[in-house]
Amino acid sequence: MVLPRIAITVGDPAGIGPEIAAKAATDPSVLAVCNPVIFAPPHDAAIRPGEVSAAAGRAAYGTIVRAVEAAQRGEVHAVATAPVNKLAFAQAGLEWKGHTDLLAHLCGTPDVAMLFHSPQLKVVLITVHVPLSEVPSRLTPQLVDRTIDLTVAAMRQFGTARPRLALAGLNPHAGEGGVIGTEDDRVLAPAVARARARGVDLTGPIPGDTVFVRASRGEFDCVLACYHDQGLIPVKLLAFGTAVNVTIGLPIIRTSVDHGTAFDIAGKGVADPGSMIAAVTLAAQMCTAKALPKEK
Numbered sequence: 001m002v003l004p005r006i007a008i009t010v011g012d013p014a015g016i017g018p019e020i021a022a023k024a025a026t027d028p029s030v031l032a033v034c035n036p037v038i039f040a041p042p043h044d045a046a047i048r049p050g051e052v053s054a055a056a057g058r059a060a061y062g063t064i065v066r067a068v069e070a071a072q073r074g075e076v077h078a079v080a081t082a083p084v085n086k087l088a089f090a091q092a093g094l095e096w097k098g099h100t101d102l103l104a105h106l107c108g109t110p111d112v113a114m115l116f117h118s119p120q121l122k123v124v125l126i127t128v129h130v131p132l133s134e135v136p137s138r139l140t141p142q143l144v145d146r147t148i149d150l151t152v153a154a155m156r157q158f159g160t161a162r163p164r165l166a167l168a169g170l171n172p173h174a175g176e177g178g179v180i181g182t183e184d185d186r187v188l189a190p191a192v193a194r195a196r197a198r199g200v201d202l203t204g205p206i207p208g209d210t211v212f213v214r215a216s217r218g219e220f221d222c223v224l225a226c227y228h229d230q231g232l233i234p235v236k237l238l239a240f241g242t243a244v245n246v247t248i249g250l251p252i253i254r255t256s257v258d259h260g261t262a263f264d265i266a267g268k269g270v271a272d273p274g275s276m277i278a279a280v281t282l283a284a285q286m287c288t289a290k291a292l293p294k295e296k
Contacts, residue, residue, distance in 0.1 A: 001216050002285075002286075003033065003035050003056065003178065004033075004034050004035070004077035004078065004287035004288055005035045005036075005037055005067050005069040005075070005076045005185055005282070005283050006034045006035070006036050006037065006076060006077065006078050006079070006280050006283050007023070007037050007038075007039050007070055007071065007078070007079045007080065007286070008025055008036050008037065008038050008039065008074040008079055008080050008081075008082070008276075008280060008282055009038075009040075009060075009063050009064055009067045009079065009080070009081045009082055010019045010037045010038065010039065010040045010041075010060075010063060010082050010263045011060055011063075011082030011083045011084050011160025011261065012056050012079060012082075012083065012084050012085045013041055013056055013059050013060065014043075014047050014048060014049055014050060014052070014053065014056040014058070014059045014085070014088070014172050014261070014266060014273035015049075015050075015056075015082075015083060015085060015178060015260075015262060015263055016049050016082075016083075016261060016262045016265060016266050017060075017082030017083055017250075017272045018040060018082075018147045019267075019269065019273075020082055020265075020272075020275075020276040021038055021040070021082050021276065022023075022038070023271075023272050023273035023276070023277075024036065024277045024279075025038055025280075026282050027273065028151070028279050029276055029277060029281060030073045030280050030281060030284075031205050032146055033281055033284040033285065034280065034281075034283070034287070036280060037070075037076055037107055038231075039064060039066055039067045039070075039075060039091050039180070040062050041059035041060070041063050042059075043063065044118075045061060047059065047105060049163040049263075049266040049267030050136065050263040050264065050266045050267060052085055052087050052263070053088060053091065053264070054088065054092040054263070055092075055108065056085070056090040056094070057084075057085065057088030057089045057090070057091055057092030057094060057216060058092045058094075060084045060085075060088065060089070060190050061084075061089065061092065061094055061102070062102075064081065064084075064099065064106075065106065067079045067081075068103065068106045068107065068252065069215035070142070071243075071250075071252040071253075072107075073250065075260040075264055077178050077253065078252065078253035078256045078283035078284070078286065078287050079252060079253070079255075079281045080254075080256065080276070080279045080283045081254065081256040081257075081260075081279075082254075082256075082257060082276060083256070083257055083259060083260050083261045084099060084261070085100060085260075085261045085263075086098055086129070087109060087193045090244065091207050094284040095179050097129045098226065098256075099177075099247070099256060100112060100114055100128060100129075101129075102248055103247055103250060103254055104247075104249075104250070106253060107202040107250050107251055109249055109250055109251060110246065111146050111149070112150070112214050112249035112250055113126070113129055113147050113150045113246060113247075113248050113249060114246075114248075115126060115151070115154055115159060115222075115246045115247075115248045115283060116231065116235045116244070116245055116246075116247060117242070117243065117244045117245075117246050118192065118235060118238065118239035118242055118243040119239070119242075120216055120238040120239050121205045121212065121215055121216050121223070121234060121235055121238050121239065122155075122215075122222040122223070122225075122233040123212075123222065123223050123225050123232070123234070123235050124147060124150070124151045124154075124222060124223070124224050124231070124248070125224075125225050125227070125228060125232075126139065126143060126144060126224055126225065126226050126227070127139065127143075127148045127226065127227050128168070128228055129226075130227075131162065132227065132229075134184050135170070135196070135226060135227045136170065136181075139170065139183060139187050139188070140187075141187060141190065141191060141194075141225060142174070144167075144187065144188065144191040145191060145194060147224060148165070148167075148191065148195050148198075148202060148224065148248045149199060149208070149272075150248050151163070151165060151222055151224060151248070152191055152257045153248070153249075154167070154199055154216065154246070154248040155221055155222055157286065158200065162201055163201065163220055163221040163222055164201050164203075164219070164220045164221045164222075165195075165200065165202045165203070165220060165221065165223070165224060166202070166204050166206050166214070166215060166219075166220040166222075166224070167188055167191070167192055167201050167203070167204030167206065167212050167223075167224045168204065168205065168206060168211045168212075168224065168225045168226055168230060168231075169184045169188065169205035169206060169207050169208055169211075169226075170183045170184055170187075170188065170205070170208075170226045171183060171206065171283070172182055172207070172209075173207050174188075174204075174205040174206060174207045176228070181266075184205045186269050188204065188205040189205060191203075192205065193202050198224060202220075203220070203262070204224075208225075208226075208230055212234035216234070216238060216246075217282075235258065236258065240258065241258070241259070241274045241275050242258075242273060242274055242275060242278050242284045243258040243276050243278070244256070244257075244275065244279045245257065245258055245279070246282070253286050253287060254283075255279040255280070255283040255286075256268055256279055257276050257279055258275050259275055
């Protein structure tokens with residue numbers, strides 16, 4: 001069997017990315033399912049472990065561009081990325097806040113979303129790297145509808161033909177009938193009704209303090225979260241170090257780790273490559289099978 005070629009980008013070269021990329025590329029479980037190809041920038045003496053810099057931001061950006069272009073040419077079958085640093089991107093004058101919006105730009109695909117994949121819990125974020133104060137205005141009917149449809153398509157790719165989805169409420173108690181905010185009734189509940197009219201098995205909005213418990217116990221296959229921390233706190237609590245960030249909606253396969261650059265331990269040789277290994281392995285499975293075994 002011909003194994004897929006998976007590009008592994010090192011992310012910010014001042015973080016733990018180079019270390020976890022190298023460890024993942026030589027891990028027996030990775031080598032059993034793919035041929036890893038590391039994408040790294042040239043050595044730059046101005047880049048020092050643990051230090052945020054414009055040079056590191058530019059280097060990370062250039063590496064991502066090369067890997068995406070290789071995937072678009074078919075030279076690699078998927079891209080698994082180590083973490084970048086948003087401040088380093090900003091210091092380098094880059095307009096993107098991270099991988100997701102940069103990848104959408106490079107692929108010319110504006111409708112993308114972040115899905116966090118783990119055996120315990122799967123979560124899709126409707127809004128991502130925006131201030132909490134802006135979340136209500138960002139939750140437009142169009143965005144919610146698109147994210148629901150992207151989630152359905154992604155879950156089918158993972159082998160769940162008719163996924164059972166749940167939509168987390170924005171406000172405490174999902175608004176309590178408008179007493180604690182009106183967005184759940186005005187925006188989220190109608191989105192659920194429209195989705196169900198399209199044949200989507202979607203329940204909600206369900207209060208955020210219970211929906212993830214119910215999903216982790218098997219009632220739902222995936223939860224749509226309204227904002228970044230609402231979705232990532234339960235994922236990282238249950239599966240930190242083994243969850244995989246999947247960008248859904250792209251024309252290429254892209255996976256990533258569930259953590260950041262960890263500048264505090266960069267260059268010390270102690271970084272855990274578990275999430276990077278999981279990201280590469282999942283990318284390989286997505287390449288070879290086009291669908292993963294249904295998880296129940």
